[in-house]
Amino acid sequence: MYGQSLVITDVRLTPVLVADPPLLNTQGVHQPYTPRLIVEVVTAGGVTGIGETYGDSAYLEPARSLAARLPGGKVSDLNRLFTLADEVAVDAARVDDAVDVGGLRGARSADKLRLSVVSGFEVACLDALGKALGLPVHALLGGKVRDAVEYSAYLFYKWAEHPADRASEPDDGWGAALDPAGIVAQARLFTERHGFRSYKLKGGVFPPAEEIAAVRALAEAFPGRPLRLDPNGAWSVETSLKVAAELGDVLEYLEDPALGTPAMAEVAARTSVPLATNMCVTTFQEIPEAFAKGAVQVVLSDHHYWGGLRRTRELAAVCRTFGVAVSMHSNTHLGISLAAMTHVAATVPGLDHACDTHYPWQSEDVLTSRPRFTDGSITVTDTPGLGVELDHARLAALHARWLDDDFRALRERDDAAAMRVADPRWTTPAVPRW
Numbered sequence: 001m002y003g004q005s006l007v008i009t010d011v012r013l014t015p016v017l018v019a020d021p022p023l024l025n026t027q028g029v030h031q032p033y034t035p036r037l038i039v040e041v042v043t044a045g046g047v048t049g050i051g052e053t054y055g056d057s058a059y060l061e062p063a064r065s066l067a068a069r070l071p072g073g074k075v076s077d078l079n080r081l082f083t084l085a086d087e088v089a090v091d092a093a094r095v096d097d098a099v100d101v102g103g104l105r106g107a108r109s110a111d112k113l114r115l116s117v118v119s120g121f122e123v124a125c126l127d128a129l130g131k132a133l134g135l136p137v138h139a140l141l142g143g144k145v146r147d148a149v150e151y152s153a154y155l156f157y158k159w160a161e162h163p164a165d166r167a168s169e170p171d172d173g174w175g176a177a178l179d180p181a182g183i184v185a186q187a188r189l190f191t192e193r194h195g196f197r198s199y200k201l202k203g204g205v206f207p208p209a210e211e212i213a214a215v216r217a218l219a220e221a222f223p224g225r226p227l228r229l230d231p232n233g234a235w236s237v238e239t240s241l242k243v244a245a246e247l248g249d250v251l252e253y254l255e256d257p258a259l260g261t262p263a264m265a266e267v268a269a270r271t272s273v274p275l276a277t278n279m280c281v282t283t284f285q286e287i288p289e290a291f292a293k294g295a296v297q298v299v300l301s302d303h304h305y306w307g308g309l310r311r312t313r314e315l316a317a318v319c320r321t322f323g324v325a326v327s328m329h330s331n332t333h334l335g336i337s338l339a340a341m342t343h344v345a346a347t348v349p350g351l352d353h354a355c356d357t358h359y360p361w362q363s364e365d366v367l368t369s370r371p372r373f374t375d376g377s378i379t380v381t382d383t384p385g386l387g388v389e390l391d392h393a394r395l396a397a398l399h400a401r402w403l404d405d406d407f408r409a410l411r412e413r414d415d416a417a418a419m420r421v422a423d424p425r426w427t428t429p430a431v432p433r434w
């Protein structure tokens with residue numbers, strides 16, 4: 001039998017809590033620490049591959065079942081991995097809500113939860129396989145078509161610090177950003193520190209007139225640079241159209257201005273500003289209606305919830321077929337996922353928009369060395385596997401935080417609950433908010 005050294009002998013799952021700044025969105029504010037799950041897959045040949053995905057309990061439970069099923073198969077048997085994932089039971093209560101993290105990750109279903117879990121395992125298997133064969137992950141996906149992947153600066157309204165009565169890391173070094181001048185100052189910091197050349201503002205936080213003023217201020221400060229605004233579906237169709245009319249001359253695209261495919265289709269029919277989404281098209285099942293209605297011009301893939309790197313390439317092929325562009329969405333993530341995003345993005349032809357990443361907001365990581373942005377881009381490595389290395393001491397420290405009972409409440413990301421610490425009357429706003 002071929003490839004005995006590729007047989008999986010052990011799978012280790014390590015949930016961690018990672019420091020996160022007080023970034024505002026339409027649901028509330030980021031917690032001081034956010035959960036992530038680190039996956040290690042060990043082979044008979046002594047190679048360990050690493051992956052990363054969401055770490056809330058809803059993901060941890062199926063991840064544990066999947067991990068128990070893997071030993072005995074090979075890291076090259078990725079189709080087996082997906083078959084096993086299909087067998088993993090998902091507690092119906094976990095998907096009852098219909099939406100995830102207040103809706104920021106789109107529809108929620110048992111299948112999507114399984115895909116979000118299996119993606120972390122798929123990346124770990126590809127990392128192990130690449131290391132065993134001496135090939136970079138992009139080569140396992142057919143090879144890179146570019147040598148660097150461009151990312152955009154992900155601007156957030158934010159407080160200078162988390163509420164005083166919460167445990168959090170000391171000063172995140174970014175300061176507050178609560179008005180147009182604060183957003184421009186933040187964008188300048190992003191450019192100074194990482195060389196980013198395009199900017200996305202997370203909106204849906206303040207009334208649209210204030211966010212329009214912030215984007216105008218960015219356009220004046222960075223003439224000609226690609227700009228995006230993403231209120232996570234907080235606006236009505238009419239508000240979306242007003243914003244599109246006011247900012248149409250400077251926007252590269254408007255991201256999820258209104259919630260759901262019918263509303264997005266209505267906006268798209270009445271503006272020439274391209275619409276992007278990581279909310280109304282987050283599964284293959286949602287594609288036919290959205291594409292038939294012309295609701296979106298750019299799909300922002302997230303390899304976590306689309307089911308990994310190979311599924312991301314399948315999504316890109318479907319988008320190409322229908323003349324819809326593809327780029328990448330991001331949630332809070334660590335360097336393992338940044339490496340995975342970079343490998344897959346490097347292999348997708350026609351990926352013309354800079355990808356989203358939260359990574360510059362993360363002061364902590366589980367890697368021995370932090371990936372660096374040059375001119376806003378990450379160079380695509382040819383080192384075998386993902387080309388990044390786990391720092392076991394850092395992993396243990398962030399896991400110890402997860403184990404600490406004082407931090408138990410933070411094991412589930414809940415931006416509305418985090419906001420209630422500062423404003424006890426806060427409830428998740430009804431949509432459309434404006």
Ligand SMILES: O=C([O-])C(=O)C[C@H](O)[C@@H](O)C(=O)[O-]
Nearest residue numbers: 025104232278329330331332
């Ligand atoms: O729509 C998006 O781009 C996101 O949902 C990305 C993140 O979840 C972001 O909104 C956040 O973390 O607050």
Ligand SMILES: [Mg+2]
Nearest residue numbers: 230255256278
């Ligand atoms: Mg978005």
